[in-house]
Amino acid sequence: MRGTSTVFIVDQDRSFRDTVRDIVDGLGLDSQLFTCGSEFIDGYDAALRGCLVAELLLPDMTTPQLLMALRDRDVEIPTIVATADSEVAMAVAAMRAGAITCLRKPCCPGELASLVREAIRHDLERSKKKACRREIQQRLDCLTADETKTMNMVIQGVANKVIARRLNVSMRTVEARRQRVLWKMGVDTAPELAQLVTWYRGDAPVLLRHLEIEPDFQTAIGTKGC
Numbered sequence: 001m002r003g004t005s006t007v008f009i010v011d012q013d014r015s016f017r018d019t020v021r022d023i024v025d026g027l028g029l030d031s032q033l034f035t036c037g038s039e040f041i042d043g044y045d046a047a048l049r050g051c052l053v054a055e056l057l058l059p060d061m062t063t064p065q066l067l068m069a070l071r072d073r074d075v076e077i078p079t080i081v082a083t084a085d086s087e088v089a090m091a092v093a094a095m096r097a098g099a100i101t102c103l104r105k106p107c108c109p110g111e112l113a114s115l116v117r118e119a120i121r122h123d124l125e126r127s128k129k130k131a132c133r134r135e136i137q138q139r140l141d142c143l144t145a146d147e148t149k150t151m152n153m154v155i156q157g158v159a160n161k162v163i164a165r166r167l168n169v170s171m172r173t174v175e176a177r178r179q180r181v182l183w184k185m186g187v188d189t190a191p192e193l194a195q196l197v198t199w200y201r202g203d204a205p206v207l208l209r210h211l212e213i214e215p216d217f218q219t220a221i222g223t224k225g226c
Helices: 013-026 037-043 064-072 088-096 109-141 145-152 160-167 171-185 189-202
Strands: 006-010 030-034 050-055 079-083 099-104
Touching: 006 013, 006 037, 013 030, 013 037, 013 109, 030 037, 030 189, 037 050, 037 064, 050 064, 050 109, 064 079, 064 088, 079 088, 088 109, 099 109, 109 171, 109 189, 145 160, 145 171, 145 189, 160 171, 171 189
Parallel strands: 006 030, 006 050, 050 079, 079 099
Antiparallel strands: none
């Protein structure tokens, strides 16, 4: 995974930063080290995929404050919070701010390695979903206003003759629009169209085979022009 994911380590304790860096290096991942929250915010490259390992109480801010600052910049990154203190309320705040887990210092190398792997998987899955949503939006943007109206009724299971009556067009026109919608959306059937659009609108839990994303995050399917 080296070169594809980066672990950002934010902690004022140099020995802890070095320990985490060594563990990350053993996983074949890149790492970047920072001593405080503001240094990380200033040096963070949002184009890089990966995860964040941060001390709960940083010199200039808490990790919940750091995560909120990132959120204000429209940045989401899987975060592992490390702490030597039993600040339960602060740890809960970190989880609510977007951290995926909290880790007690001193940490077990094996446990940290496992958590980093999970955080990277989480980031890859999030990136895949974002790529899928961009792909669907591009396909939807190719539809005309009339095709969009037809599509919305098709995914609701409305029969062609009813669509024709509602839109005051012929059956042949509805059938032609329906075929163009399927083609532009990259699916073969109305149920597949319904599943695709339903997932995009947030009402379905799974990705579709029509939107599988390769590890390099390029769509595996061929693109269809407008």
